[in-house]
Amino acid sequence: MSDVQSTAERTQKKGPARAAEASGRAATGKVADTALAPVITIDGPSGSGKGTIACAVAEELGFLYLDSGALYRVVALASLNASIAEDDTESLVNLAETAPIEFTRSLCGDSEVLLDGQAVTQQLRNEGVGDRASRIATIESLREALLERQLRMRRQPGLVADGRDMGTVVFPDATLKIYLTASAEIRAKRRHKQLIEKGMEANIAGLLADINERDDRDYNRAVAPLVAADDAISIDSSALTINEVVTKVLDFAGNRL
Ligand code: C5P
DSSP states (O other), X not given: OOOOOOHHHHSOOOHHHHHHHHTTBOTTSOBOGGGGOOEEEEEOSTTXXXXXXXXXXXXXXXOEEEEHHHHHHHHHHHHHHTTOOTTOHHHHHHHHHHOOEEEXXXXXXXXXEEETTEEOTTGGGSHHHHHHHHHHTTOHHHHHHHHHHHHTTOOTTOEEXXXXXIIXXXXXXXXXXXXXXXXXXXXXXXXXXXXXXXXXXXXXXXXHHHXXXXXXXXXXXXXXXSOOOTTOEEEEOTTOOXXXXXXXXXXXXXXXX
């Protein structure tokens, strides 16, 4: 299965077509099959374990998986590769609209992110790319450009989407909304462990400072700030194992799917 988007699909829809798509209707007024696909959203700050949990839940339910942070990261990477300045909003938005981004599969695990046909999944995890992603994520028109790509991922049999605004902005009608948190200290320790296991150098104090800085931007930006949706269920994963969190989410999902 491939999620390669055609050039036509990448073309931006405006006005009624976009609004129709957002509500799950085709522009013709016909109900698209995407309308009924259930969505589970998992939002939360960097390092709260959203990706791991979302992946496991998607796998368990046989649902598709959307790592929305990867979209922001891939635009960040493309902008760094093209030496686009951080304040060159027009070029950044243009990149978000037109960059040839593909997910080889919309399932978790063995999915690769391709930029211009090249696998960039590993590069997306670099701290520099993450830092730029969180900066460009404050640009409203860039978020608007990426919204289209995210809505297109909603397909049968269902989708698990992780990010910051999945439950508040992108899929406000989601079947189940989870807001996953963990203390900044725990998140820094987890990140430290991951990096050491990969044989990379890491320093907890530096990681904690980065996490606090990124949180600050995500929580306080004017557009789509990180906030729990009113109808989200909050889970603090600080003292829980991955399996414990996955079980909780599946239990909540079981009551609603
Ligand atoms: O989740 P991840 O750390 O990969 O996301 C990278 C950055 O992209 C985040 O720091 C955040 O600022 C931004 N982001 C966002 N909205 C999303 C997903 C990610 O603003 N839905």
